[in-house]
Amino acid sequence: MxxxxxxxxxxxxxxxxxxxxxxxxxxxxxxxxxxxxxxxxxxxxxxxxxxxxxxxxxxxxxxxxxxxxxxxxxxxxxxxxxxxxxxxxxxxxxxxxxxxxxxxxxxxxxxxxxxxxxxxxxxxxxxxxxxxxxxxxxxxxxxxxxxxxxxxxxxxxxxxxxxxxxxxxxxxxxxxxxxxxxxxxxxxxxxxxxxxxxxxxHHGASTKPGSPLFHRWNERNRLLMLLRCAPARVALRELVKFAILTAVLPFRGEPAPPNFRLFLRCHVLTEVVTRLPAALRARQCITARAVLGRGEVWDAWAAG
Structure with missing residues (x-):
């Protein structure tokens, strides 16, 4: 060849x-x-x-x-x-x-x-x-x-x-x-x-959808992505919402689905806080390379 x-x-x-x-x-x-x-x-x-x-x-x-x-x-x-x-x-x-x-x-x-x-x-x-x-x-x-x-x-x-x-x-x-x-x-x-x-x-042959690790990576990386790429108001809103929902979990009586288990969500918040400085540095670099505003992309593509 x-x-x-x-x-x-x-x-x-x-x-x-x-x-x-x-x-x-x-x-x-x-x-x-x-x-x-x-x-x-x-x-x-x-x-x-x-x-x-x-x-x-x-x-x-x-x-x-x-x-x-x-x-x-x-x-x-x-x-x-x-x-x-x-x-x-x-x-x-x-x-x-x-x-x-x-x-x-x-x-x-x-x-x-x-x-x-x-x-x-x-x-x-x-x-x-x-x-x-x-x-x-x-x-x-x-x-x-x-x-x-x-x-x-x-x-x-x-x-x-x-x-x-x-x-x-x-x-x-x-x-x-x-x-x-x-x-x-x-x-x-x-x-x-x-x-x-x-x-x-063959979806999930290497990783197991629905496993604790699956939910941990998904929840953590969504928040990190928003901190890197989304408008500040969106990233802050979703981070605060995630933290509030986590805080009230001990007071909910019904069984929680896997991604709403307290230990997992606390782990996610700890990882996000630990990685926050790097995420904000990445955000600055992304801003420097951008030709469109974050709000412009969000408004065009985020489903209401």
């Missing part, structure tokens, strides 16, 4: 992925568009490493999470485009070519999202919308416009990703995609979907 023909590095992040990564890599090998595949191994200890022989692998000394691994990969990507792909996802043979062609013909866009489906054909994500309380919510019906993309299968312009500050490595897992989309929007870029770029996703 002529290196000059390669426009995309597909980054596959894995952690203890022995049960599913082979199917992902086989699907990438069947792509009808030349590309570079880079597997970032988050210090797997389940035999994953032995399955990666013959592949280009960046082995990390510790588990840096999805966000941390993507940030490490970005430092070595030398192609115009960088694709993010979950290790439990199997793209159709024309997935990458569809994304590349769509992004090349849409110069105003910095990211092109995929159609992610569950194994039974149920749509998992056709893009991400921004809710009125600052959540990133997967769209399961086609929409003309999307705020962001699902980071499990997306194509981005590499230089643009670097220019907006890269991937928020400290997020570890979850909301790194919506945070990235927000920073792209603030920098004046558009984000589009390519519904023909189909990926079958």
């Amino acid at each position: 002529d290196e000059a023909e390669v426009s995309t590095t597909v980054v596959v992040v894995t952690w203890r992925g022995a049960a599913h990564i082979t199917a992902c890599l086989d699907a990438l090998a069947a792509q009808n568009r030349p590309h570079r595949t880079l597997v970032v191994d988050n210090a797997s200890d389940d035999g994953t490493a032995s399955l990666l022989a013959g592949h280009e692998v960046l082995r990390l000394p510790r588990n840096a999470g999805y966000a941390g691994a993507l940030a490490e990969a970005l430092s070595v990507v030398d192609t115009p485009f960088m694709a993010w792909l979950n290790d439990d996802a199997m793209p159709a043979p024309d997935w990458l070519s569809t994304l590349e062609d769509a992004l090349v013909t849409t110069p105003e866009a910095a990211a092109m999202g995929s159609l992610m489906e569950l194994p039974d054909g149920t749509p998992q994500s056709l893009g991400v919308r921004l809710t009125a309380d600052g959540h990133g919510s997967d769209l399961t019906e086609p929409a003309q416009d999307v705020f962001g993309f699902c980071g499990g299968a997306v194509l981005l312009r590499t230089d643009t990703l670097r220019e907006i500050g890269g991937v928020p490595a400290d997020f570890f897992c979850y909301y790194e995609d919506t945070d990235t989309a927000w920073r792209l929007r603030l920098s004046g870029w558009d984000i589009r979907q390519a519904p023909g770029a189909r990926v079958v996703h």
Whole structure:
């Protein structure tokens, strides 16, 4: 394969992925568009490493999470485009070519999202919308416009990703995609979907949706994203609301759902406060790069 023909590095992040990564890599090998595949191994200890022989692998000394691994990969990507792909996802043979062609013909866009489906054909994500309380919510019906993309299968312009500050490595897992989309929007870029770029996703093969860690990362990273990207009034409102709801939990009689358990939410608040200085420094950097106001982006995309 002529290196000059390669426009995309597909980054596959894995952690203890022995049960599913082979199917992902086989699907990438069947792509009808030349590309570079880079597997970032988050210090797997389940035999994953032995399955990666013959592949280009960046082995990390510790588990840096999805966000941390993507940030490490970005430092070595030398192609115009960088694709993010979950290790439990199997793209159709024309997935990458569809994304590349769509992004090349849409110069105003910095990211092109995929159609992610569950194994039974149920749509998992056709893009991400921004809710009125600052959540990133997967769209399961086609929409003309999307705020962001699902980071499990997306194509981005590499230089643009670097220019907006890269991937928020400290997020570890979850909301790194919506945070990235927000920073792209603030920098004046558009984000589009390519519904023909189909990926079958075995959702939760690496992480467990609904687990305490899942809720902790989701709640923490949403608040950190708002502190970094949202209008100050929105970030402060959501942080105060989260703290007040946490404070009244001991006085509620009914059983609390997992994301409303006192210990978990106290842990989230502690982590947010600890990371607040770094989040505010990042906010300053994001402001310096922005060409649109935070309120302008919020008013355009936050669902009322």
